[in-house]
Amino acid sequence: MTSGAPVAGASWDVVVVGAGPAGCAVAITLAGFGWRVLLVEARAAPRFKLGESIAPGAVGLVRQFLGPSADVLDRVAAGFRTAGNVSLWAGAQPDTTDFFYTPAGHGLCVDRLAFDQALRDRATAAGATLVGGRFVSCVRQVDGLSRWRVTLDQAQAQAQAGGACVHQARFLVDASGRVAVVGRALGVACQPLDGLFAYAQWYDSAMPDQDVYTRIESGPLGWWYSNRLPGAAARRLLVFHTDHDLPAARQAAHQAGFDALLQASTHLRPLLRDKGYAADGSRPVRGAPAGSQRLQAFGGPDWLAAGDAAQAYDPLSSQGIWKALDSGSEAGHQVHYQLQAAVPAGRPQSQVQQYLDGQALRWDRYVLQRNFYYAQQDRWREGAFWQRRRGD
Ligand SMILES: Cc1cc2nc3c(=O)[nH]c(=O)nc-3n(C[C@H](O)[C@H](O)[C@H](O)COP(=O)(O)OP(=O)(O)OC[C@H]3O[C@@H](n4cnc5c(N)ncnc54)[C@H](O)[C@@H]3O)c2cc1C
Numbered sequence: 001m002t003s004g005a006p007v008a009g010a011s012w013d014v015v016v017v018g019a020g021p022a023g024c025a026v027a028i029t030l031a032g033f034g035w036r037v038l039l040v041e042a043r044a045a046p047r048f049k050l051g052e053s054i055a056p057g058a059v060g061l062v063r064q065f066l067g068p069s070a071d072v073l074d075r076v077a078a079g080f081r082t083a084g085n086v087s088l089w090a091g092a093q094p095d096t097t098d099f100f101y102t103p104a105g106h107g108l109c110v111d112r113l114a115f116d117q118a119l120r121d122r123a124t125a126a127g128a129t130l131v132g133g134r135f136v137s138c139v140r141q142v143d144g145l146s147r148w149r150v151t152l153d154q155a156q157a158q159a160q161a162g163g164a165c166v167h168q169a170r171f172l173v174d175a176s177g178r179v180a181v182v183g184r185a186l187g188v189a190c191q192p193l194d195g196l197f198a199y200a201q202w203y204d205s206a207m208p209d210q211d212v213y214t215r216i217e218s219g220p221l222g223w224w225y226s227n228r229l230p231g232a233a234a235r236r237l238l239v240f241h242t243d244h245d246l247p248a249a250r251q252a253a254h255q256a257g258f259d260a261l262l263q264a265s266t267h268l269r270p271l272l273r274d275k276g277y278a279a280d281g282s283r284p285v286r287g288a289p290a291g292s293q294r295l296q297a298f299g300g301p302d303w304l305a306a307g308d309a310a311q312a313y314d315p316l317s318s319q320g321i322w323k324a325l326d327s328g329s330e331a332g333h334q335v336h337y338q339l340q341a342a343v344p345a346g347r348p349q350s351q352v353q354q355y356l357d358g359q360a361l362r363w364d365r366y367v368l369q370r371n372f373y374y375a376q377q378d379r380w381r382e383g384a385f386w387q388r389r390r391g392d
Contacts, residue, residue, distance in 0.1 A: 009167035012038045013339060015150045016128075016173040017135040017182050022307020022324035022331075023175030024119035025065055029332025031127035035339060038167060039123055040152055042134040042176075050200055050288055051320050052112045052237065053082060053214050053227050056102035058322035065325055066118055073108075076115040078230035080212075082107035085318075087216035088267050089223075090376040096213070107214075111230050135181050136164060138172060140302060142345040148172050148302065171335050174305040175328065178312045183295045183305050193292035193367070194388065196314060197244040199252035200286045202229075202237055203277040209234035214318070217267045220380040221248035225315065226268050236277060238268065241290055241315065242385055249287075258285050290315050292370060298359040299352055301345075306331040311363050314370055323362075331355060 014030050016023045019041035027039040054062060066072045083106060084098045099106050124130050133154035141147050147168055154165040174182030180190055215226045222242030229235045240261060242248040251257030259279075262269050294311040298304065307324035338351040374389035381387070 009150075009152070009154075009165045010038070011168040012036045012129075013169065014038070014171045014173060014335060015040065015148065015167055015169040016175055018042075018174070018176035018307075018309065019120050019123070019130060020116060020175060020177055020307060020324060021065075021119055021321050022177075022309070022328040023173070024116075024123045025061075025325045025328025026173050026175055026306055026332045026335070027123040027128040027130075028065055028119075028126045029329055030336060031123065033332075033336045034127075035336065037123075037128040038169070039120075039128045039130045040133050040135055041120070041130065042132075044132040046113060046116070048286060049112045049116065050198060050237075050239065050286075050290075051315070052110050052115075052229065053318055054108040054110060055318050055322050056099045056104040056107045058319075058325060059104040059106070059108060061322065061325040061329065062108065065122060065329075067122055072118050076110045076118050076230075077108045078111070078232075080109045080228075080230040082109050082214060082227075083212040084214075085216055086213045086267075089216060089218050089373075090378065092266065092379075094267065109214075109227055109230055133165070135176065135185075137185055138182060170302065170339060172303040173331060173335065174303065174309040175307050175324075177308045178289055178293065180295055180305060180309040182303065183297070183309060186300070186303070188300075189296045191294050191296055193294075193370075194314075195244040196241055196289075196291035197249055198239050198241050198288050198290035198315060199249075199258060200237060200239045200288070201255070201258055202235065202280040202283055203272060204280055205234040205236075205275050205277040207234060207276040209236070209275050211271075215268055215271065216316075217265055218377050218379070219261075219264055220383045220386075221246070221261065222252075222385050223316070223377075224262075224265060224268055226271070234275065234277070236272070238262075238272070239315070243388065244289075246384055248385070253285055253287055255279060255285055292367070294363050298356050301349060301352070304331045304335065304352060304355055310359055311366070313366055316373060317366065317370065319366075327359070327362075330358065 013035040015038045027037045031037045133152040136151040138150045150167045152165045211228045217224045226238045240252045298310045306327045334351040334355040
């Protein structure tokens with residue numbers, strides 16, 4: 001919370017809210033074009049973030065944004081290339097999707113916190129200014145060329161004057177993830193497609209584990225995935241997905257219930273047992289929203305949303321980081337051309353419109369794909385989780 005009079009901040013070409021993959025991609029792109037970019041991040045040092053498996057289609061973008069140094073990729077992925085997915089989805093027999101036949105030939109599994117930090121480092125190296133602070137509100141002043149007044153709750157400003165900090169910007173980008181704080185502050189509704197929630201637990205083993213596949217398993221109450229994480233020691237992430245309002249969600253939120261649900265697994269439970277894995281007792285099960293959702297409008301005059309803020313996908317798609325980098329890159333380019341055009345307030349912004357049209361197409365394609373995959377799973381006709389998805 002802030003108190004006292006606001007502190008005057010600086011004047012920027014673009015304020016980007018959120019320094020996840022999408023915000024960093026926007027900032028790197030725009031700073032590379034020479035624009036003055038303020039990148040605002042509420043969580044200076046996050047302790048956990050889900051989403052570590054990078055699809056083969058995104059490997060080129062990851063290399064582009066992390067830069068040519070092999071060291072950086074090694075730091076975030078420890079040389080860990082993934083070879084594909086093994087899924088027990090539509091049937092009880094494992095089905096393997098091999099990444100060998102993709103253009104990259106492999107995916108990546110990254111240390112997610114190190115990955116986000118490496119992107120932030122690249123954004124500041126490109127010339128963006130990264131500040132710790134929380135977006136509070138924004139007002140667009142239309143006077144010839146329009147300008148935003150963006151109020152941040154900045155730790156530094158608080159220490160100095162105990163108040164909020166007001167920055168000025170020509171353009172505003174919402175890259176705040178699923179919370180879409182800018183879009184919501186502007187009155188844009190967030191439209192959820194479902195109430196999917198993810199419950200995660202980390203497992204350790206003293207035995208070697210050379211598994212290079214993402215493991216996916218559907219069950220009567222929802223579905224699981226597991227990845228081996230990069231690093232010398234054997235460590236796995238195991239995630240259960242179900243709808244937030246179903247009894248299985250309450251069960252999965254606690255270790256004993258999580259373990260009980262895992263007992264019904266025919267693939268992952270034996271895999272963990274045979275490799276000597278035990279739950280990391282120092283961490284509780286962590287829950288996070290994982291449903292499909294979109295902002296009703298992906299942007300408007302002098303603002304855009306990128307990454308999960310614009311549209312967030314079911315983890316089944318494994319496209320979250322890909323989409324964040326891709327839409328961040330596209331948003332950065334379109335904002336660049338829009339700023340160059342210096343269109344007077346009230347006139348159509350063709351670059352913004354192009355971006356909005358592209359996002360709408362992307363969402364339609366995603367929904368078709370999501371529905372197709374859930375329709376493939378036909379084994380548990382009685383379960384509410386699956387019935388809801390077949391009814392979509
Ligand atoms: C269970 C689960 C598993 C997943 N697995 C995968 C996977 O294997 N592969 C994959 O590609 N994707 C996966 N994803 C999705 C992926 O993690 C996201 O799509 C990706 O992080 C989106 O990036 P982003 O930059 O849009 O948003 P985020 O990474 O969420 O970044 C948004 C940033 O904005 C900041 N912020 C929020 N509010 C404010 C504010 N008021 N002021 C300032 N800053 C703010 C946040 O602190 C955050 O750092 C998974 C997601 C879930 C839930």
